[in-house]
Amino acid sequence: MSPRVTLSQAYRQGLAEEMRADPSILVYGTDLFERGGHWGQVRGLGDEFGRDRVRNAPISEAAMVAAGVGAAMNGLRPVVDLNFIDFAFGAMDEIVNQAAKVRYMWGAPMPLVIRGTNGVAGGGAQHNNSIESWFAHTPGLLVAMPSTPADTKGLIKSALRGQDPVIFLMHKLLAGLRGEVGGEEDLVPFGRGVVRRPGRDVTIATYGVTVSRSVAAAEQLAAEGVEVEVLDLRTVAPLDLELVEDSVRRTRRLVVVTEAPRHGGIGAEIAAALAESLHGELDGPVLRVGAPHVPTPHSPTLLAAATPTAEDIARAVRLAVPARAA
Amino acid sequence: MTILDRQSAGGASSPELAPLDLTGVDRGQAESWLASMSLIRQFETVAEPLVMAGKIPGGMHSAIGQEATAVGVISALAEGDIVTGTHRSHHVTLAKGLPPREVMAELYGKATGSLGGRGGHMHLADVGRGHFGSNGIVGAGLGLALGAALGSSVGHRGQVAVGFFGDGAANIGRVWEYVNLAVVWQLPLVVVCENNLYAVETPYAQVTGGGDIAARARGFGLPAEKVDGQDVAAMHRAAAAAVQRARAGGGPTFIESLTYRLGGHDVGDRETYRTREEVERWRAAQDPVLRLAAAAQLAGLLSADDVAAALAAAEKAVAEAVEYAEASPFPDPGTLLTGVTATDLRIRSNP
Numbered sequence: 001m002s003p004r005v006t007l008s009q010a011y012r013q014g015l016a017e018e019m020r021a022d023p024s025i026l027v028y029g030t031d032l033f034e035r036g037g038h039w040g041q042v043r044g045l046g047d048e049f050g051r052d053r054v055r056n057a058p059i060s061e062a063a064m065v066a067a068g069v070g071a072a073m074n075g076l077r078p079v080v081d082l083n084f085i086d087f088a089f090g091a092m093d094e095i096v097n098q099a100a101k102v103r104y105m106w107g108a109p110m111p112l113v114i115r116g117t118n119g120v121a122g123g124g125a126q127h128n129n130s131i132e133s134w135f136a137h138t139p140g141l142l143v144a145m146p147s148t149p150a151d152t153k154g155l156i157k158s159a160l161r162g163q164d165p166v167i168f169l170m171h172k173l174l175a176g177l178r179g180e181v182g183g184e185e186d187l188v189p190f191g192r193g194v195v196r197r198p199g200r201d202v203t204i205a206t207y208g209v210t211v212s213r214s215v216a217a218a219e220q221l222a223a224e225g226v227e228v229e230v231l232d233l234r235t236v237a238p239l240d241l242e243l244v245e246d247s248v249r250r251t252r253r254l255v256v257v258t259e260a261p262r263h264g265g266i267g268a269e270i271a272a273a274l275a276e277s278l279h280g281e282l283d284g285p286v287l288r289v290g291a292p293h294v295p296t297p298h299s300p301t302l303l304a305a306a307t308p309t310a311e312d313i314a315r316a317v318r319l320a321v322p323a324r325a326a
Numbered sequence: 327m328t329i330l331d332r333q334s335a336g337g338a339s340s341p342e343l344a345p346l347d348l349t350g351v352d353r354g355q356a357e358s359w360l361a362s363m364s365l366i367r368q369f370e371t372v373a374e375p376l377v378m379a380g381k382i383p384g385g386m387h388s389a390i391g392q393e394a395t396a397v398g399v400i401s402a403l404a405e406g407d408i409v410t411g412t413h414r415s416h417h418v419t420l421a422k423g424l425p426p427r428e429v430m431a432e433l434y435g436k437a438t439g440s441l442g443g444r445g446g447h448m449h450l451a452d453v454g455r456g457h458f459g460s461n462g463i464v465g466a467g468l469g470l471a472l473g474a475a476l477g478s479s480v481g482h483r484g485q486v487a488v489g490f491f492g493d494g495a496a497n498i499g500r501v502w503e504y505v506n507l508a509v510v511w512q513l514p515l516v517v518v519c520e521n522n523l524y525a526v527e528t529p530y531a532q533v534t535g536g537g538d539i540a541a542r543a544r545g546f547g548l549p550a551e552k553v554d555g556q557d558v559a560a561m562h563r564a565a566a567a568a569v570q571r572a573r574a575g576g577g578p579t580f581i582e583s584l585t586y587r588l589g590g591h592d593v594g595d596r597e598t599y600r601t602r603e604e605v606e607r608w609r610a611a612q613d614p615v616l617r618l619a620a621a622a623q624l625a626g627l628l629s630a631d632d633v634a635a636a637l638a639a640a641e642k643a644v645a646e647a648v649e650y651a652e653a654s655p656f657p658d659p660g661t662l663l664t665g666v667t668a669t670d671l672r673i674r675s676n677p
């Protein structure tokens with residue numbers, strides 16, 4: 001195994017390895033040189049690959065994505081780095097009505113990656129949206145939400161060898177998270193989740209920043225005698241429902257955790273799917289934990305109340321496993 | 327060094343400072359510009375280290391160096407007129423007359439802030455006072471000013487709206503949709519581009535096709551001029567003419583303020599994309615606060631004592647603002663969900 005790198009570095013490593021192997025990959029966005037992107041995620045790539053393949057763009061999100069769609073139809077593999085995924089709103093037509101539909105309508109591959117940092121941290125309402133469900137709800141798009149450096153590297157490599165438009169979401173609070181990463185051919189497939197922590201009493205299905213919070217909750221609950229199995233789904237389109245079903249067949253109980261608002265989100269999709277497929281095998285209702293229905297506030301006290309914590313997760317698990325929590 | 331330190335070190339009498347034409351400006355006007363610009367400078371100077379100290383959460387973009395644009399333009403407005411800003415809008419916010427202590431408390435995320443802690447530094451607003459929002463989304467604020475101008479026009483409210491945006495935002499396509507619509511509907515809008523030469527690390531010339539933002543605007547059929555943004559009097563003259571035209575039904579005007587941010591893009595910016603010498607050149611010759619202070623003294627409008635008094639008043643006001651913010655309580659987390667919609671959406675919470 002390689003030395004431990006941050007999640008941002010893991011992304012850069014995966015991207016650089018693929019760029020060395022495939023000259024059709026190019027990266028562009030704003031502030032990719034001195035800052036190397038707002039999280040340093042592409043720092044140094046301009047020096048290695050030159051200003052033709054790593055490009056500085058004006059603040060023109062719609063043009064960046066539109067150019068990516070056309071270039072992908074014409075032989076390139078563009079990686080559009082939006083820095084914050086919040087800026088995708090200015091390019092929503094290009095993503096939803098163009099990139100997502102090219103293959104279905106026009107029969108052409110769409111090997112386009114749109115990278116953005118998502119999720120909730122400081123900075124207020126307009127830079128802290130959790131919108132993975134918007135993209136997952138759009139037929140034609142793949143959505144990655146890695147929680148570890150290794151998955152980040154493995155998933156960006158898969159994205160860059162695939163034929164579909166990928167929304168690649170990296171959480172702000174995970175940018176500096178360190179871990180080991182795989183080698184050049186260690187790809188992480190889309191639609192394949194993993195068990196982060198095995199347990200027999202109840203399953204938590206989650207992804208992204210709430211994986212570590214769920215593991216923290218599981219550790220707390222283990223001390224109370226409840227063994228929680230934590231699943232990291234890694235991508236939300238495709239969604240690894242088979243992994244969830246395999247686990248829940250054993251535990252017979254499910255809690256779904258997202259950082260995004262609960263209402264209308266990925267958690268609702270997983271809960272509904274499991275209610276359909278495992279209705280008779282459940283020992284209790286599927287519970288969901290997610291953010292309240294509120295724009296991300298600035299004030300630290302309000303922000304804390306708007307963010308699902310390990311404590312919120314533990315509380316839901318205790319409700320799902322009532323007998324043992326007594 | 328605070329502005330007061332620089333002034334007492336002879337800053338305002340430095341021979342390098344570019345002159346400024348105060349013909350027709352009276353003492354009261356000069357005094358009020360200097361008061362407002364010093365307040366902004368002092369506010370930013372004090373707030374930046376508070377971000378580093380963790381007192382102000384969520385980062386910050388300060389407008390040090392760009393005070394004359396906000397003050398020159400907003401001093402040409404009447405009570406009831408409307409402004410919108412960008413991610414860098416403390417200057418617009420204070421020039422519009424929001425109380426410094428409410429703004430500081432908002433930066434802290436306190437319950438006594440202008441938005442009760444919900445907005446923060448990038449989203450400062452006070453709709454009742456005609457501040458329709460600073461905006462975290464580059465280019466978006468101008469659209470709200472466009473709408474405010476529509477409201478004024480259709481509702482015969484007699485207001486003028488001013489939308490600020492940056493040179494970087496001049497490459498957002500919808501900025502030009504807003505300009506076009508304002509022309510087509512002849513709305514009472516003043517469009518102010520603060521061209522401070524950089525968008526984060528990107529020099530404006532590198533990403534601006536044609537190289538001339540005002541010339542782009544002219545293509546949409548509205549008057550557009552470039553103005554020295556470090557000269558508060560020049561900004562004021564240009565804005566006053568634009569406001570008069572807008573109020574008389576003459577439609578929108580475009581002003582490109584040629585300005586410079588003396589600080590980094592945000593707190594913590596290492597500024598590797600420009601030289602120290604470049605910044606020092608601007609600081610020595612083009613500090614808008616010192617330029618005004620020097621010119622007002624030269625023109626006999628203000629005495630050295632007047633200038634020192636204005637700077638001292640700014641220091642006092644900002645110190646009080648910090649005290650107020652420090653002493654204020656954080657909002658009650660129980661109020662988190664209040665006011666998301668007027669209608670109760672009846673959304674259920676976590677188990």
Ligand SMILES: Cc1ncc(C[n+]2csc(CCOP(=O)(O)OP(=O)(O)O)c2C)c(N)n1
Binds near residue numbers: 087413462464465494
């Ligand atoms: C739509 C959008 N894209 C990108 C950003 C990230 N961003 C914040 S400020 C900034 C630079 C803006 O430059 P400019 O408009 O010149 O304003 P200045 O910072 O110079 O005041 C960028 C790229 C954003 N906030 N919104």
